[in-house]
Amino acid sequence: VKRPRFSRRTAWDLRPNAHATGAAEARAHADGLVDLTESNPTRVGLGVGAELVALLGDARGTAYDPSPFGGADARAEVARYYAAKGVTAPVERIALSASTSESYAWLFKLLCDPGDRVLVPRPSYPLLALLADLEVVDLAHYDLVESRGFAIDLDGIADAIDARTRAVVLVSPNNPTGTFVKRAEADALAALCADRGVALVVDEVFGDYAHAPLDAASRATFAGEARALTFTLSGLSKVVAMPQGKLGWIVASGPDGLVDEAVARLEVIADTYLSVATGVQLALPGLLAARAEVQAKILTRVRENLAALDAALVGSGGARHPIEAGWYAVLVPPDGGRDDDAWSAKLMREARALVQPGYFFDFVEGTRLVVSLLPPEDAFAPAARAIAAAFRAVSGG
Ligand SMILES: Cc1ncc(COP(=O)(O)O)c(C=O)c1O
Numbered sequence: 001v002k003r004p005r006f007s008r009r010t011a012w013d014l015r016p017n018a019h020a021t022g023a024a025e026a027r028a029h030a031d032g033l034v035d036l037t038e039s040n041p042t043r044v045g046l047g048v049g050a051e052l053v054a055l056l057g058d059a060r061g062t063a064y065d066p067s068p069f070g071g072a073d074a075r076a077e078v079a080r081y082y083a084a085k086g087v088t089a090p091v092e093r094i095a096l097s098a099s100t101s102e103s104y105a106w107l108f109k110l111l112c113d114p115g116d117r118v119l120v121p122r123p124s125y126p127l128l129a130l131l132a133d134l135e136v137v138d139l140a141h142y143d144l145v146e147s148r149g150f151a152i153d154l155d156g157i158a159d160a161i162d163a164r165t166r167a168v169v170l171v172s173p174n175n176p177t178g179t180f181v182k183r184a185e186a187d188a189l190a191a192l193c194a195d196r197g198v199a200l201v202v203d204e205v206f207g208d209y210a211h212a213p214l215d216a217a218s219r220a221t222f223a224g225e226a227r228a229l230t231f232t233l234s235g236l237s238k239v240v241a242m243p244q245g246k247l248g249w250i251v252a253s254g255p256d257g258l259v260d261e262a263v264a265r266l267e268v269i270a271d272t273y274l275s276v277a278t279g280v281q282l283a284l285p286g287l288l289a290a291r292a293e294v295q296a297k298i299l300t301r302v303r304e305n306l307a308a309l310d311a312a313l314v315g316s317g318g319a320r321h322p323i324e325a326g327w328y329a330v331l332v333p334p335d336g337g338r339d340d341d342a343w344s345a346k347l348m349r350e351a352r353a354l355v356q357p358g359y360f361f362d363f364v365e366g367t368r369l370v371v372s373l374l375p376p377e378d379a380f381a382p383a384a385r386a387i388a389a390a391f392r393a394v395s396g397g
Pocket of ligand 1: 174
């Protein structure tokens with residue numbers, strides 16, 4: 001068989017790295033191993049129950065009535081979700097997709113030609129690199145400055161925008177730093193993007209998971225942002241902890257003429273795929289109605305695990321970063337000359353805890369480890385204590 005040529009965009013090095021190999025081995029000998037990388041709510045008892053899943057079987061789903069952005073009733077439900085946050089999101093500016101990842105892909109298609117550039121935060125969510133690869137889009141980073149509470153390096157963004165830059169991506173609250181974009185940052189960015197003809201793409205999937213009432217300085221949502229062309233992203237995977245629901249959405253806002261043109265083009269992209277299943281659209285009112293209960297359960301878990309982590313870390317020589325929101329915590333191990341991989345391997349061995357190395361998220365300021373706060377409390381707390389013991393052994397505390 002003559003080997004066909006594959007696309008350059010898929011020429012990834014697919015060999016597992018040291019961390020992946022170690023993690024696979026550790027999972028194979030799973031006795032006592034606590035997986036603190038688990039962020040799938042349905043695997044830790046936090047997913048929706050069978051009664052809500054049953055809504056996906058609505059009998060009206062026997063008919064297929066496709067519409068590029070999804071059915072009007074489902075989109076009106078998303079509009080109500082934003083109305084509850086005090087923001088107007090007109091139904092005609094809401095597009096449903098299968099997931100936030102797909103929303104990104106559609107927006108990169110809308111905004112970028114091959115080789116055009118999007119700016120993404122560092123540290124942040126690792127999937128952005130693959131999403132850009134797949135659209136043949138060039139990714140450049142701007143920094144969230146760790147020593148300033150992960151504040152956005154606004155000068156860095158202004159400098160990084162060049163003739164090929166089409167979008168600035170914000171993740172708010174960011175994964176894994178758990179920090180919201182601040183109002184002052186949002187104002188500066190909206191003005192900058194409007195001035196430079198660059199769109200804002202704002203991923204707010206963790207927006208409902210603030211650990212405490214939002215600080216007045218933090219910006220709750222960008223839906224409704226009127227100054228720059230803005231696309232606000234979220235979906236069921238976090239809002240009701242239902243990634244298997246496969247429904248995300250995009251809210252377009254900004255200057256009217258720009259939004260109208262963007263929406264018209266986006267409609268053709270969406271119409272090409274018609275991604276969203278009918279069942280989940282019909283179920284959307286019931287699913288979104290359950291969000292308060294689902295989110296309360298998750299936040300209770302997250303707060304308890306965070307309290308256990310903090311109690312364990314006292315006197316350990318290690319620390320965690322403050323977080324405003326989300327399902328993750330960033331650990332700073334004591335300085336022992338070990339890098340991310342060495343620490344995660346050590347914790348796998350000695351603490352029987354699986355954690356994520358910070359470089360997955362492009363942390364640049366030293367050794368960092370990321371843990372999910374979703375695992376059950378009775379597994380998380382002992383794992384946190386074992387991690388703290390390993391920190392203490394190194395720091396001599
Ligand atoms: C910041 C962020 N954005 C997007 C996603 C993907 O969401 P979806 O399941 O809707 O594609 C995730 C998933 O973990 C995420 O952490």
